[in-house]
Amino acid sequence: ETGVTQTPRHLVMGMTNKKSLKCEQHLGHNAMYWYKQSAKKPLELMFVYNFKEQTENNSVPSRFSPECPNSSHLFLHLHTLQPEDSALYLCASSQDGATVEQYFGPGTRLTVT
Amino acid sequence: DQQVKQNSPSLSVQEGRISILNCDYTNSMFDYFLWYKKYPAEGPTFLISISSIKDKNEDGRFTVFLNKSAKHLSLHIVPSQPGDSAVYFCAASAGGGADGLTFGKGTHLIIQP
Secondary structure, three states: OOOEEEEOOEEEEOOOOEEEEEEEEOOOOOEEEEEEEOOOOOOEEEEEEEOOEEEEEOOOOOOEEEEEEEOOEEEEEEEOOOHHHOEEEEEEEEOOOOOOOOEEOOOEEEEEO | OOOEEOOOOEEEEEOOOOEEEEEEEOOOOOOEEEEEEEOOOOOOEEEEEEEOOOOEEEEOOEEEEEEOOOOEEEEEEOOOOHHHOEEEEEEEEOOOOOOOOEEOOOEEEEEEO
């Protein structure tokens, strides 16, 4: 595997379910990011991790819970989501928190029913 | 309040001609700008970037121009090729990558044969 991978690619969940999105980067980077892209809206930053430490939480509701166990892996735990949370969730990585160029995974298309 | 704006949702250009994609920003703290390209079912791919200390950066068929006084940047693709058909996102950063990137909504470029 190369670059940034995300699983699953598609997810349908009910509002009472608990699920997790997984991201893995094979680039040797030290910073990882979660973005959300809703229909007709720009990508919105959710969380930033730099050397496994969370450095940014962009006012994201607590029903989204990130986890970064090491520099290569990033998770987004989901519970009691709302239909308006349906979106494309993109993971990205960069060399470190000071580097601007980010490399994105293919995203997880989430539908909340 | 959108800090990065791409006012053209779509643009159609004939193959071989020049494609010009525009982006405006409002935050004067932005000091680094990037263009990403996105195909359906894939994540955004980094294309080219420019620092605010420059007014032009060129990479093969792609050139980005920055006009700081107008808070405007543009991406020129010449000559345009069918494989350039994609959604192009403009993104901006203020003071490094730690705060993530601020994206525009994107412009769908269609190259006509």
